Amino acid sequence: MSVMTTGDTDLEPTRLTVDDLQRTPDDGRRYELVDGRLDVSPAPASFHTLVTGRLTAHLSNCAPTGLMIMDGPGITLNAQRTRHRIPDVAVIRNEDFQMPYTTRPPLLAVEVVSPESVLRDHHTKKHEYAAFxxxxxxxxxxxxxxxxxxxxxLKDGEYTEVAAAFGKDVLDTDLPFPVRIAPQWLLRLDGDWREHVGGPKEADETRAEQETEKPENDA
Structure with missing residues (x-):
């Protein structure tokens, strides 16, 4: 974390706002704000970029009308505009889109965890996103x-783990919309990832059959 100060140790450090972010260099690094202090992350590595790109494309293909999938949107978390985060991917309602940064909670925030961001993503951002x-x-x-x-x-103001998928397992969720993702296909370079990222086709067909049968069962 990089902290901006006035140069006089007896003075209160200068609190930055999102307006100050316009003066940060365009050097590939990610500049966020934590209570008016800069939190700088290095430029993402290749695997990070690969996962973000594939996830954005897959979610875009699955998203219903009225939702947008954004890669690295800026989100201002407080009215003072001193807390600002940039999730790797977010799902936002069309009506919640704002310029230059959104001030409304997205339906989903995604962080791709790197070795240097484990504490930030698993703890700091977890609490910030829940509070938001x-x-x-x-x-x-x-x-x-x-x-x-x-x-x-989010349940009662705190995050609860509801599912996890590893390797070739498939994350099957209905929030923020129905989507299935096999983690290994966000990274694999052999084969067509677009064909496999949603998991085995047999599972898709089974799920479709179950949805079709619901009205008959209810009757």
Whole structure:
């Protein structure tokens, strides 16, 4: 974390707002704010970028009308505009889109966890996103040997883990909309990831059959 100060140790450190972010360099790093202090992350590594790109594309293909999938949107978390985060991916209602940054909770925030961001993503952002009221939070670990997705949902003001998928397992969730994701296909370079990222087709067909049979069963 980088902290901006006035240069005089007897003075209160200068509290930055989102307006100050416009003066940060365009150097590939991520500049966020924590109570008016800069929190700087290094430029994402290749696996991080690969996962983010594939996840954004897959969610975009599955999202219903009225929702947008955004890669790295800026989200201002408080009225003082001194707390600002940039999730790797977010799902936002069309009517909640704002410029230059959104001030309304997205339906989903996703962080791709890197070695240097474990504490930030699993603890700091987890509490910040919960306090802001983001209903769903995913943590993706892009481990080439055992990638994973942890799904958290907001309950009584705190996040509760509701599902997890590792490797070839499939995360099957209805929030923020029905979608299935096999973590390994967010990283694998062999085969067509677009064909496999949603898991085995047999599972899709079974789920479709179950949905079709529901009215008959209810009757």
């Amino acid at each position: 009221g983001i209903p769903s939070y995913w943590l993706i670990t892009p481990d080439p040997d055992d990638p994973s997705i942890i799904e958290l949902q």
